[in-house]
Amino acid sequence: MRKNNGRRRHRGQNRRNFNNLNKNTVIESFGPLSQIRGNVQQLNEKYNSLGNDAASNDDKILSESYFQFADHYHRLLKEIEIASENKNTELNGQKSEDLVEPVENDTSNYEKKPSRKERSIKAKFKEDEGKVNKDDSPDIQLV
Numbered sequence: 001m002r003k004n005n006g007r008r009r010h011r012g013q014n015r016r017n018f019n020n021l022n023k024n025t026v027i028e029s030f031g032p033l034s035q036i037r038g039n040v041q042q043l044n045e046k047y048n049s050l051g052n053d054a055a056s057n058d059d060k061i062l063s064e065s066y067f068q069f070a071d072h073y074h075r076l077l078k079e080i081e082i083a084s085e086n087k088n089t090e091l092n093g094q095k096s097e098d099l100v101e102p103v104e105n106d107t108s109n110y111e112k113k114p115s116r117k118e119r120s121i122k123a124k125f126k127e128d129e130g131k132v133n134k135d136d137s138p139d140i141q142l143v
Helices: 040-056 060-099 116-136
Strands: 027-030 035-038
Touching: 027 040, 035 040, 040 060
Parallel strands: none
Antiparallel strands: 027 035
16 A cells, blocks of 8 residues: 555646746636636636626625636736737847848958957056156256
């Protein structure tokens, strides 16, 4: 006989990160009376239909509860749609920038930027020249 040691298969219960949702992500919803599985669109439709059924049976409290769940999944669905549109526009923007080619690819006209070491040597050399020129210049004294 095999012992489980408290380990059970939890379908999606460890998936509480809603930052990486897409339209096809399956979510478990623990509603007022039962547990429902499905993607965000399916859960929204299911809770709307359950809310309508409860309202037709004159159960205002249960119908309001179902409509609150439906509203939650409707908002979640809109967030997913906005996020996917933003991602698509970013990708399209990057693709259009990649398609634009520079007019000239001739880099021989451009000088290569000297390395940091070369620039520091030049600066030190100019600084030393300035000191030498000051030392060689005669001091003018005004009387």
